[in-house]
Amino acid sequence: MQASGQAFQDLYPEELSHCYGCGSHNKDGHQLKSYWDGEQTVARFTPQAFHTAIPGYVYGGLIASLIDCHGTGTAAAAAYRAQGRAMGSLPAIRFVTASLKVDYLAPTPMGVELKLRGIPVEVKERKVIVEITVLAGDTVCARGQVIAVKMPDSMLPG
Amino acid sequence: MQASGQAFQDLYPEELSHCYGCGSHNKDGHQLKSYWDGEQTVARFTPQAFHTAIPGYVYGGLIASLIDCHGTGTAAAAAYRAQGRAMGSLPAIRFVTASLKVDYLAPTPMGVELKLRGIPVEVKERKVIVEITVLAGDTVCARGQVIAVKMPDSMLPG
Numbered sequence: 386m387q388a389s390g391q392a393f394q395d396l397y398p399e400e401l402s403h404c405y406g407c408g409s410h411n412k413d414g415h416q417l418k419s420y421w422d423g424e425q426t427v428a429r430f431t432p433q434a435f436h437t438a439i440p441g442y443v444y445g446g447l448i449a450s451l452i453d454c455h456g457t458g459t460a461a462a463a464a465y466r467a468q469g470r471a472m473g474s475l476p477a478i479r480f481v482t483a484s485l486k487v488d489y490l491a492p493t494p495m496g497v498e499l500k501l502r503g504i505p506v507e508v509k510e511r512k513v514i515v516e517i518t519v520l521a522g523d524t525v526c527a528r529g530q531v532i533a534v535k536m537p538d539s540m541l542p543g
Numbered sequence: 544m545q546a547s548g549q550a551f552q553d554l555y556p557e558e559l560s561h562c563y564g565c566g567s568h569n570k571d572g573h574q575l576k577s578y579w580d581g582e583q584t585v586a587r588f589t590p591q592a593f594h595t596a597i598p599g600y601v602y603g604g605l606i607a608s609l610i611d612c613h614g615t616g617t618a619a620a621a622a623y624r625a626q627g628r629a630m631g632s633l634p635a636i637r638f639v640t641a642s643l644k645v646d647y648l649a650p651t652p653m654g655v656e657l658k659l660r661g662i663p664v665e666v667k668e669r670k671v672i673v674e675i676t677v678l679a680g681d682t683v684c685a686r687g688q689v690i691a692v693k694m695p696d697s698m699l700p701g
Contacts, residue, residue: 405594405602413593435571436563438639439694444563445640446611450604481596482603486644492697536597 392418393426393458396473406454417451419458419503426459426503426515432495443493448527452517453485455501456531460513463505464535480513480533493519493526511535550576551584551616554631564612575609577616577661584617584661584673590653601651606685610675611643613659614689618671621663622693638671638691651677651684669693 394407394417405414419428430451438444460480465472493499500520507514512534519527552565552575563572577586588609596602618638623630651657658678665672670692677685 401597403595403598405596406604408595411593411595435569437561437566437569438563439559440561444608445643446564446604446608449607449611449643449645450602453604453607482645482647484644484646485603485607486642487607487640488642489640 390421391472392420393462393472394418394454397461397479398477401477401479404454406450407458415450415454417454417458419455419462419501421462422502424504426455426462426505428455428458428501428503429498430501431498434495437495441495443495443499445487445489445493445527448489448493448499448519449485449487449529451499451501452487452519452527452529453482453531455503455517456485456515456529457482457533459503459505459515459517460531460533463508463513463515464510467508479536481536482531483512483534484532485529487527487529489527491524491526494521497521499526548579549630550578551620551630552576552612555619555637556635559635559637562612564608565616573608573612575612575616577613577620577659579620580660582662584613584620584663586613586616586659586661587656588659589656592653595653599653601653601657603645603647603651603685606647606651606657606677607643607645607687609657609659610645610677610685610687611640611689613661613675614643614673614687615640615691617661617663617673617675618689618691621666621671621673622668625666637694639694640689641670641692642690643687645685645687647685649682649684652679655679657684
């Protein structure tokens with residue numbers, strides 16, 4: 386997996402960069418970074434010691450969170466690409482999660498960098514579906530699907 | 544909603560009380576507490592200021608996390624109840640999440656205590672399905688479903 390270019394999240398408008406999962410301006414958050422890798426997207430994250438489920442394994446809620454943010458980031462990037470626009474160009478395109486599904490396939494070990502691969506399987510102007518795989522080494526620990534919808538103007542900071 | 548009795552999570556065995564979402568021994572975590580309320584279960588949680596999605600709204604990953612932990616807690620409690628056993632009695636019954644689904648129905652406002660209601664809709668010895676509603680005041684912000692399976696012995700601390 387070769388990540389390329391700038392992280393999607395570093396190209397979000399400032400007022401949309403405060404997300405706990407991926408906002409570059411949220412100093413308390415995870416600051417997940419997602420990148421293109423050909424037609425797929427990738428992100429890497431190493432959980433901290435306190436992100437535990439039971440000793441030795443990663444908390445499923447964190448995995449769901451990473452899938453969520455990698456999904457909405459991938460949705461925005463795919464929408465820009467579909468329009469032939471550079472990510473970060475205005476007007477901003479941002480997506481929010483309408484539905485999130487995670488299947489936990491294997492216990493996720495602590496102390497390992499996790500990799501998320503995303504595939505935008507459906508890209509429409511107002512709705513993008515992203516399928517995401519979470520790997521620890523070569524083991525697929527979880528699969529997720531994010532149904533992302535274009536952020537309503539009412540949610541944009543005024 | 545009237546919560547009753549001890550929190551499920553305070554009755555987990557010590558070695559299973561380190562979960563970031565609900566472990567009473569995880570000082571960095573959310574320490575979610577779930578209770579019976581008749582045939583349903585309830586939990587309350589007030590997000591912190593940094594648990595933001597975009598300014599003014601709660602991060603969806605947190606909501607997924609709360610649903611996850613309230614779901615596995617409800618699964619364990621329902622399994623004890625189905626067996627006519629007091630929660631916390633040995634051998635311990637603990638469930639892990641096989642599948643988590645969250646539909647985000649309305650933006651979740653910050654600064655409000657969230658309430659989670661759980662209903663165990665299917666209770667089998669090795670599998671419990673829990674449906675969960677997340678409310679901010681009277682507004683249903685999210686609905687979730689947790690398919691929980693009995694924790695495999697291989698995951699139990701040795």
